[in-house]
Amino acid sequence: GENVEQHPSTLSVQEGDSAVIKCTYSDSASNYFPWYKQELGKRPQLIIDIRSNVGEKKDQRIAVTLNKTAKHFSLHITETQPEDSAVYFCAASNGRTGNQFYFGTGTSLTVIP
Amino acid sequence: ETGVTQTPRHLVMGMTNKKSLKCEQHLGHNAMYWYKQSAKKPLELMFVYNFKEQTENNSVPSRFSPECPNSSHLFLHLHTLQPEDSALYLCASSPALTGTGPLARYTFGSGTRLTVV
Numbered sequence: 001g002e003n004v005e006q007h008p009s010t011l012s013v014q015e016g017d018s019a020v021i022k023c024t025y026s027d028s029a030s031n032y033f034p035w036y037k038q039e040l041g042k043r044p045q046l047i048i049d050i051r052s053n054v055g056e057k058k059d060q061r062i063a064v065t066l067n068k069t070a071k072h073f074s075l076h077i078t079e080t081q082p083e084d085s086a087v088y089f090c091a092a093s094n095g096r097t098g099n100q101f102y103f104g105t106g107t108s109l110t111v112i113p
Numbered sequence: 114e115t116g117v118t119q120t121p122r123h124l125v126m127g128m129t130n131k132k133s134l135k136c137e138q139h140l141g142h143n144a145m146y147w148y149k150q151s152a153k154k155p156l157e158l159m160f161v162y163n164f165k166e167q168t169e170n171n172s173v174p175s176r177f178s179p180e181c182p183n184s185s186h187l188f189l190h191l192h193t194l195q196p197e198d199s200a201l202y203l204c205a206s207s208p209a210l211t212g213t214g215p216l217a218r219y220t221f222g223s224g225t226r227l228t229v230v
Contacts, residue, residue, distance in 0.1 A: 002153070032213035036221075043117075043203070043221040046154075051213050087155065094136040095213040100169065 002027040002091050006104025011082045013080050014112050022074040023090035030092040033073045035064060036039070036099070039086045047088075080111045116140040119204050119222035127230055128194060134225045136187040137206030142220070144210040145187045147179060150201040150224070162187060163210040194229045201226050 003026040013019045020077075023033075034049035050057045050064045050073065057064050077084055080082040087108050091101040117138045126132050136145065144191035147159040151174040176198075178190040187204055201224045209216040 008211060009153075018116065032217055036219075043223040044219075046218055046220070049214070049218065093213070095217060100158055100161070101156075101217075101219070104154050105153060 002094070002102040004090060004102045004104045006061075006090050006107060008107060009105065010108045010110075010111060011025060012110045015082060017080055019075075019077045019080055019084070019109055019111075021075045021090070022109055022111070023074070023104050024070075025092040025102070026070065026071065027067055027094060028068075029094040030062070031095070032093045032095055032103075033064070033066060033092075034057060034091050035075050036089045036091070037086045038089065038106075044089060065066060079108075080109075082111050082113050085109055085111045117206055117222040119225050120200075121225060122223065123225075123228075125228045125230060126191070127193065128196075130194075131190070131192040132200055133191065134187075134189040135161045136222055138185055138206040138222075140208075140220060140221070142206035142208050143184055144183070144207045145181065146205045146207075146219070147187065147189050148197060148203040148205060149205055156203070160189075161210070168210065174193075191227075192209050193219075196229050199227055199229045202217060203208075 006023045031052035036044040037047045038044040061078045065075040087106045089106050090104040093101045131153045145162045149157045158171050159173045162181040165181045180188040202223045204222040205219040
């Protein structure tokens with residue numbers, strides 16, 4: 001099966017700086033990579049996703065890049081704000097095995113005002 | 114609200130109790146899922162239902178018993194749990210079971226925080 005590794009497990013940045021979270025995956029058949037944000041005590045929410053036919057996708061201050069050859073994808077948050085503080089999860093899916101997502105272990109991001 | 118509602122939000126139960134978790138979605142989604150979220154571990158898929166038919170049981174112990182009476186409701190029946198079953202149990206739904214992009218996007222519920230004593 002798929003194995004998704006996520007780094008770092010914790011990340012602290014100053015407000016206004018950028019944050020980068022990286023995930024690697026093992027199954028070359030994986031073709032869909034969502035990122036979820038989970039604030040303390042709240043449900044995970046999809047913030048951005050990318051399909052394998054695209055190398056990069058941006059949505060305002062958030063971007064995701066995908067390197068299929070190296071089998072890794074990264075979340076980039078620019079101009080971080082305190083409300084970006086949360087746990088971020090990456091996931092990978094090949095869309096074939098019952099839509100099962102394989103999740104990373106999460107990154108706890110703290111933005112220091 | 115999110116469109117996926119879970120009740121109760123918190124549950125404390127003894128190891129000999131029987132309780133049920135409920136999940137409800139009114140998004141018109143056809144697939145529903147139970148996930149277990151434990152500290153410092155990836156989200157663990159437990160069960161998958163598609164059009165109220167179970168399509169996946171991820172080697173979950175029989176003390177967890179799912180029920181999906183229709184495509185809008187999902188239950189997780191619990192009995193004789195162990196302390197290590199304490200976790201956040203998340204329900205999710207998606208428009209379809211297979212495919213990528215919008216069809217695969219999950220909407221999560223807020224979860225039930227379960228403590229087994």
